[in-house]
Amino acid sequence: MAEALLTKDAVFEGLAQNVAIQALRAAHPEAIENAKYDRGELTLVIAAASIRAACRTLQQAGYNFLEDVTCVDWLPAEPRFQVTYHILSHQLKERVRLHAMVASIDPSLDSITSVWPSANYYEREVWDLFGVRFNGHPGLRRIMLPEEWEGHPLRKDYPVEGYR
Amino acid sequence: MPDTPERHEMPTIPGFVETATLIQPRPEETGKDRTMVLNMGPQHPSTHGVLRVVLEIDGETVVKCVPDIGYLHTGIEKTCEAKFYQQVVPLTDRIDYLSPMTNNLCYCLAIEKLLQLEIPPRAQWMRVLLNELTRLNSHLVWLGTHAMDIGALTVFLYTFREREEILRIFEHVSGQRMMTSYFRIGGLALEPPLDFFDSVQSLIRILPEKIDEYENLLTGNPIFINRLKGVGYLSAADAIALGVTGPPLRASGVDWDLRRDMPYSSYEKFQFQVPISHDGDVWARYLVRLKEMRESVRICQQALDGMPEGPIKADAPHVVLPDREKMKTQMEALIYHFKIVTEGFQVPAGEVYQAVESPRGEMGYYAVSDGTAKPYRVHMRNPSFATLQALETMCVGRLIADVVAVIGSIDIVLGEIDR
Numbered sequence: 001m002a003e004a005l006l007t008k009d010a011v012f013e014g015l016a017q018n019v020a021i022q023a024l025r026a027a028h029p030e031a032i033e034n035a036k037y038d039r040g041e042l043t044l045v046i047a048a049a050s051i052r053a054a055c056r057t058l059q060q061a062g063y064n065f066l067e068d069v070t071c072v073d074w075l076p077a078e079p080r081f082q083v084t085y086h087i088l089s090h091q092l093k094e095r096v097r098l099h100a101m102v103a104s105i106d107p108s109l110d111s112i113t114s115v116w117p118s119a120n121y122y123e124r125e126v127w128d129l130f131g132v133r134f135n136g137h138p139g140l141r142r143i144m145l146p147e148e149w150e151g152h153p154l155r156k157d158y159p160v161e162g163y164r
Numbered sequence: 165m166p167d168t169p170e171r172h173e174m175p176t177i178p179g180f181v182e183t184a185t186l187i188q189p190r191p192e193e194t195g196k197d198r199t200m201v202l203n204m205g206p207q208h209p210s211t212h213g214v215l216r217v218v219l220e221i222d223g224e225t226v227v228k229c230v231p232d233i234g235y236l237h238t239g240i241e242k243t244c245e246a247k248f249y250q251q252v253v254p255l256t257d258r259i260d261y262l263s264p265m266t267n268n269l270c271y272c273l274a275i276e277k278l279l280q281l282e283i284p285p286r287a288q289w290m291r292v293l294l295n296e297l298t299r300l301n302s303h304l305v306w307l308g309t310h311a312m313d314i315g316a317l318t319v320f321l322y323t324f325r326e327r328e329e330i331l332r333i334f335e336h337v338s339g340q341r342m343m344t345s346y347f348r349i350g351g352l353a354l355e356p357p358l359d360f361f362d363s364v365q366s367l368i369r370i371l372p373e374k375i376d377e378y379e380n381l382l383t384g385n386p387i388f389i390n391r392l393k394g395v396g397y398l399s400a401a402d403a404i405a406l407g408v409t410g411p412p413l414r415a416s417g418v419d420w421d422l423r424r425d426m427p428y429s430s431y432e433k434f435q436f437q438v439p440i441s442h443d444g445d446v447w448a449r450y451l452v453r454l455k456e457m458r459e460s461v462r463i464c465q466q467a468l469d470g471m472p473e474g475p476i477k478a479d480a481p482h483v484v485l486p487d488r489e490k491m492k493t494q495m496e497a498l499i500y501h502f503k504i505v506t507e508g509f510q511v512p513a514g515e516v517y518q519a520v521e522s523p524r525g526e527m528g529y530y531a532v533s534d535g536t537a538k539p540y541r542v543h544m545r546n547p548s549f550a551t552l553q554a555l556e557t558m559c560v561g562r563l564i565a566d567v568v569a570v571i572g573s574i575d576i577v578l579g580e581i582d583r
Contacts, residue, residue: 072540117553118550144237
């Protein structure tokens with residue numbers, strides 16, 4: 001397994017040929033906030049404001065398939081929510097992971113349903129279970145839980161046994 | 165009944181989204197309601213579990229189709245965060261209850277990647293063998309229920325006969341028919357029993373013949389063909405845009421199989437074809453899955469022929485439970501056993517995404533570790549969840565009866581959709 005590259009500069013140098021990095025650096029030089037190559041997987045931290053543009057760029061660069069959108073709650077760190085995208089290229093047989101960090105107060109982010117319609121359910125799931133809003137989503141409502149449910153269960157301050 | 169001014173107020177059922185909020189019926193120009201809203205499910209037999217589909221229909225034609233899910237939501241992802249890494253394995257069985265071994269494999273591979281563990285070849289090959297048996301098992305259930313939805317009741321009895329044999333093998337190797345939990349982080353739970361390979365061999369010897377038998381019942385059957393051909397068309401571009409994976413994606417003409425294109429667990433050592441079709445309809449999905457079953461039989465045969473000897477667990481005493489025999493003679497083994505069982509094992513901080521080709525498509529596990537003995541976050545990317553989004557594209561403009569055929573053809577399991 002390749003050596004882990006843990007800083008942005010090391011990744012840019014070590015993976016200079018990577019299509020995703022090249023495309024993103026060419027189109028949005030300031031969008032990549034951080035980068036990591038660990039256990040054979042590339043992670044790019046994208047500025048939350050430019051996530052939709054970054055996804056569009058990657059799609060045009062050949063990363064044609066959105067595999068997954070999910071979220072990780074890093075309570076009590078700030079920004080608290082790490083919205084995670086896994087994007088696959090059928091042609092390159094490569095995967096790239098994007099992170100967009102979202103602050104805890106009124107967490108919201110641009111929806112990428114206009115880039116990949118498949119993000120629809122994933123973003124509804126993130127809204128349902130984490131309470132992160134997606135601007136521009138065609139129908140952002142709960143998907144797993146009933147409409148009148150209070151709280152967002154996958155947040156870390158939501159105990160496994162329920163509130164006491 | 166005479167017209168009375170009072171009407172009984174319908175009690176609101178908690179957790180039940182008002183049908184009207186999902187779809188508003190559209191009045192025609194004349195002012196008379198033309199379309200009506202129909203609830204299919206959650207207890208409809210053809211929805212393979214508890215899927216509720218709200219249909220707006222014009223006569224028999226579907227105008228709009230909105231799946232409503234969540235009836236089986238049990239919060240497995242949240243539960244995982246409260247368990248030790250090794251305690252999550254039995255939970256993964258319960259996500260997709262038709263392919264427990266695939267779930268076990270995907271989770272174990274993800275955590276092994278986090279730990280950077282090397283798995284011995286015998287364990288890898290056993291995992292491949294059992295995964296292909298799982299695929300056969302799942303496809304047999306799909307074939308039986310799909311044909312039954314269409315009205316061909318007999319096939320169900322035939323496929324469940326062979327499925328029972330596979331479940332018997334699972335019980336033989338793991339002690340359980342369905343919730344196997346046979347894989348462990350670092351290898352397998354137990355060495356397979358002595359006559360295990362013989363029983364698998366005798367099963368896969370008869371299977372090609374049995375698949376011919378199903379094809380005899382269905383592939384030439386004009387009623388079955390008419391119900392399936394040209395129904396539920398999905399183009400390759402739509403399939404990719406809507407996140408469809410697995411047999412429905414390949415039936416739309418996209419040549420993509422994770423077993424071949426991003427191999428895991430020694431799949432690169434096996435020779436097999438990836439069947440594809442360019443028709444993109446329910447019939448194409450049927451043919452692709454049947455061919456896949458034949459390929460799975462081939463992979464099983466290769467796994468049996470080339471099964472390496474050696475250990476079934478990785479050499480990592482801090483992660484893998486020691487053998488019972490060693491615990492009786494070696495102090496260290498006893499201590500490690502006690503420590504793993506009582507306080508788990510620590511996994512270095514990091515995050516991984518591991519995807520495998522499940523019978524339904526791309527199954528992915530995204531695991532985040534913060535360096536403790538419990539996962540910080542486990543997320544499952546389930547093929548059925550994404551594929552369900554394509555239901556509307558496939559059903560609009562078709563008849564209600566075609567919705568049944570389409571739901572059967574995407575082979576969803578509600579357990580993994582709702583988690």
